[in-house]
Amino acid sequence: MTDGLENINIVKESVLQFTPGVRLKDDEERQCKLLLMPECIVKLNRSASEVLELVDGQRTIEMIYSELAARYEDDTLHRDLAEFIMDALSRGWIEVKSESIQT
Amino acid sequence: MTVIAKQRPFTITMELTHRCPLQCLYCSNPMELISKENELSLDHWISIVDQAADLSIVQANLTGGEPLAYPRLTSVVAQLKKRDIYSNLITSGIGLTEKVLEELVSCGLESIQISLQSANASTAELIAGWNAQAQKMSSLNLALRQKIPVSLNVVLHKYNIDEVGEIIDLAAELNVKRLELANTQFYGFALANRENLLPSEKQMENAVAVYDLKKKQLAAKIQMSWIIGDYLERSPKPCMGGWANQHIVVSADGTAYPCLAAGAIKTLSFPSTKEKSLQWIWEESPAFNAFRGTDWMLEPCRSCEFREKDFGGCRCQAFLLTGDAAQADPVCKLSPHHQLVEEKIKKANAPLASTKELIYRLN
Ligand code: SF4
Ligand code: SF4
Numbered sequence: 001m002t003d004g005l006e007n008i009n010i011v012k013e014s015v016l017q018f019t020p021g022v023r024l025k026d027d028e029e030r031q032c033k034l035l036l037m038p039e040c041i042v043k044l045n046r047s048a049s050e051v052l053e054l055v056d057g058q059r060t061i062e063m064i065y066s067e068l069a070a071r072y073e074d075d076t077l078h079r080d081l082a083e084f085i086m087d088a089l090s091r092g093w094i095e096v097k098s099e100s101i102q103t
Numbered sequence: 104m105t106v107i108a109k110q111r112p113f114t115i116t117m118e119l120t121h122r123c124p125l126q127c128l129y130c131s132n133p134m135e136l137i138s139k140e141n142e143l144s145l146d147h148w149i150s151i152v153d154q155a156a157d158l159s160i161v162q163a164n165l166t167g168g169e170p171l172a173y174p175r176l177t178s179v180v181a182q183l184k185k186r187d188i189y190s191n192l193i194t195s196g197i198g199l200t201e202k203v204l205e206e207l208v209s210c211g212l213e214s215i216q217i218s219l220q221s222a223n224a225s226t227a228e229l230i231a232g233w234n235a236q237a238q239k240m241s242s243l244n245l246a247l248r249q250k251i252p253v254s255l256n257v258v259l260h261k262y263n264i265d266e267v268g269e270i271i272d273l274a275a276e277l278n279v280k281r282l283e284l285a286n287t288q289f290y291g292f293a294l295a296n297r298e299n300l301l302p303s304e305k306q307m308e309n310a311v312a313v314y315d316l317k318k319k320q321l322a323a324k325i326q327m328s329w330i331i332g333d334y335l336e337r338s339p340k341p342c343m344g345g346w347a348n349q350h351i352v353v354s355a356d357g358t359a360y361p362c363l364a365a366g367a368i369k370t371l372s373f374p375s376t377k378e379k380s381l382q383w384i385w386e387e388s389p390a391f392n393a394f395r396g397t398d399w400m401l402e403p404c405r406s407c408e409f410r411e412k413d414f415g416g417c418r419c420q421a422f423l424l425t426g427d428a429a430q431a432d433p434v435c436k437l438s439p440h441h442q443l444v445e446e447k448i449k450k451a452n453a454p455l456a457s458t459k460e461l462i463y464r465l466n
Contacts, residue, residue, distance in 0.1 A: 021214045021252030025187065029111060029159040036189040038214040038252055038281060041113050041162055092280075092326045 015097040016064070016085070017057035022093050024052055035093060042093075051084055055094055061085065109386055109395070111159040115188075116352040116363060117148065118166055119173035123195065136168075137355040145175040147376070149182050151353055154381035156186035160351070163188050168355065171198035177210045184211025191216060193256075196242030197235055208251055216254040216283070217243050222269040226262055247278060254281035259310070260300040267310040271317045274325060284314070285330040288364065294423065301447060307331075339416025339432040346394035346418055351385060359384045361391055364419040368428045394418050399429050403437045 018024075022037040024044075033049040035042040044052065050071075054064045065081055074080075088094045121136040143151075155163070163183050170176055171194055183190040192207065196217045207215075217239070220227035224236035246253045255274050259267070267284070274282045289297050302310075318327050343350055347361035357376045360366055366373065374388045385391060393399065397410050404415040415421070416432020424433045424443050431438040 019252075020250065023189075023213075025161055025189075027159065027161065034161055036162060036213075038191055038216065038254055039164070039283075 010061070010085075010089075010096060012062040012065070013060050015057065015060050016055045016094050017097045018055060019092050019095050024049075037093070047080075048084065051081065052088070052094075057097055110348065112351045112385060113160065113349045114162045114164065114351075115151075115155045115160050116164045116166055116350070117151065117179070118168065118352065118354045118363075119148070119170045119176065119179070121168040121355045122172045123167055123169040141356045142173070143355065143357050145178055147357065148175070148179050151376055151381065152179065152182040152186055152188065154376075155351075156188055158381055158385060161188060162191070164191050164193055166193040169195050169197060171203065177206050180207055180212050181210040189213050194218070194242075195235070196239040196246075199242040199245060201245055204245060204249055204251075208249060212251065214252045214254070215246055216256050217246060218256045218258070219243070219270070219273075220257070221263045222266050222273045226266070230260075230262060243277060243279075252281065253279060254283055255279045256283045256285070258285055258287055259302070260287045261302045261306065262300075264302045264306050264310045268313045268317060271314070271321070271325075271327070275321055280325060282325050282327045283330075284328070289420075289423070294367075297447070339413045339435045341413040342394075342415075342417050345414045347385070347391040348395070351381070359388075359391075362419070364417075365390075367419045368422045370422070370428060394428070401429055401431070403435075403439075404431045407437065 019037075022035065025034045025036050027034050030043070033044045033052070035044055035052065050068065051064065054067060059067075061081075065077070068081065069077055085094075089096075120139070120142055122139060152163070165176070165179065167173070170192060173179075180190050180192075190212050191214045192212055193216045199217075219236075219239055220230040221236075224234060227236045227239075228234040243253070243255065255277075257263070257270050263270070264286075270284070271282065286302075287300050289300075314327070314329060321327070343362060350362060352360040352363055352365070353376055354360065354366070358366070358373050359376055359381070360373050365371075371390045371393055373390045374384045376384065379388065394414075397405070397414075400410060400415055404410050413432075413435075416435055418428045418432075420432050420434065421430040422428035425440045430440065433440040433444050435441060
């Protein structure tokens with residue numbers, strides 16, 4: 001499940017959290033979730049919202065994966081989730097909580 | 104005229120005051136600054152925040168002038184918080200004390216952007232009109248110690264573009280997480296100083312090479328962005344998602360604009376929030392509807408395949424350079440006025456420095 005993630009210090013036990021200053025907002029008028037951050041707003045599609053809703057500074061990548069896996073039977077979930085997390089990390093939306101690796 | 108579906112705006116810029124202790128050569132405030140007596144009351148700003156939230160606005164930039172010079176700033180921030188609008192303070196750092204910052208954060212301020220003029224005090228002084236570097240550095244350090252995201256912003260031009268490397272190193276040393284570089288946009292005072300500020304193509308080329316290298320090296324440490332200036336960009340810059348499509352600006356006297364520079368367009372009359380609601384301004388006002396969609400376009404934009412991508416470029420630039428805001432942005436190679444921009448670039452490339460006087464804003 002950590003395919004493609006080995007370059008940065010990430011393992012499936014890593015806990016994810018939003019980078020300070022980044023937060024989710026429910027937008028009733030636009031019927032979607034927005035990601036608000038310094039000088040930028042991102043309109044999220046459904047799958048991105050579903051992942052980011054699970055980012056709470058408590059759940060590990062593995063926990064996020066299994067919650068999503070329970071909702072969908074999708075063979076590509078592994079790869080898609082890994083890709084999305086890498087992307088969200090590199091854009092600075094989320095980060096790995098330090099000392100978060102639970103052993 | 105066809106009716107254009109209007110989406111709701113996402114962001115608002117609130118220019119709380121035009122007052123500012125600095126006198127930057129590249130200031131984008133208009134040459135006729137709004138005086139203190141004509142600034143809006145707190146009640147008016149509170150009502151604007153409420154109207155903005157009702158219009159589905161989700162983010163606000165508090166700016167000026169120097170927004171810290173507006174005495175009721177914390178109350179404005181608190182109201183934004185109350186209406187769940189993300190607030191971002193854009194400041195020179197002058198006037199930022201520990202106490203002020205703590206108060207702002209406790210009222211709900213979500214991010215802060217501090218500007219530096221240069222990595223060196225002497226260049227900074229030339230640009231800002233007085234020596235404020237030490238104060239700025241201490242504000243920056245103060246903010247970096249707080250639990251609030253800080254972006255460092257540096258406006259680039261002929262005088263500091265050669266120091267791009269130093270600026271980036273300084274940001275890394277300070278442990279800044281976000282660095283925003285932006286070439287000077289030529290409106291307001293900046294336009295009056297254009298000859299002095301426009302960097303040469305050679306300068307740009309060198310600076311971009313340094314930037315690209317450092318950006319790669321520091322990718323894990325700093326998020327960096329650079330908005331290249333209009334005149335040096337090869338294709339017209341798309342007007343922020345189109346004229347009056349995402350953003351609304353309320354200036355210090357209550358006038359509403361689709362963008363910070365739009366006041367330069369003297370052929371439009373911009374509505375006041377003192378007379379009309381934000382919703383009417385957004386949906387009905389002639390100024391906000393003037394360049395929505397593509398019906399207003401002239402050739403070559405009218406039949407151009409990029410018209411829905413760059414929206415014909417910047418309306419303010421078109422007006423400032425051609426006198427007609429509906430023309431193609433002269434930055435575009437297809438514009439019949441493109442040669443105006445070429446001439447400016449040629450001048451900037453000349454080895455001799457401009458002999459034009461520097462024009463500082465008077466406060
Ligand atoms: S008109 Fe020009 S300055 Fe205004 S938003 Fe559009 S591109 Fe930007
Ligand atoms: S002609 Fe107009 S629409 Fe086409 S690229 Fe130039 S500015 Fe854009």
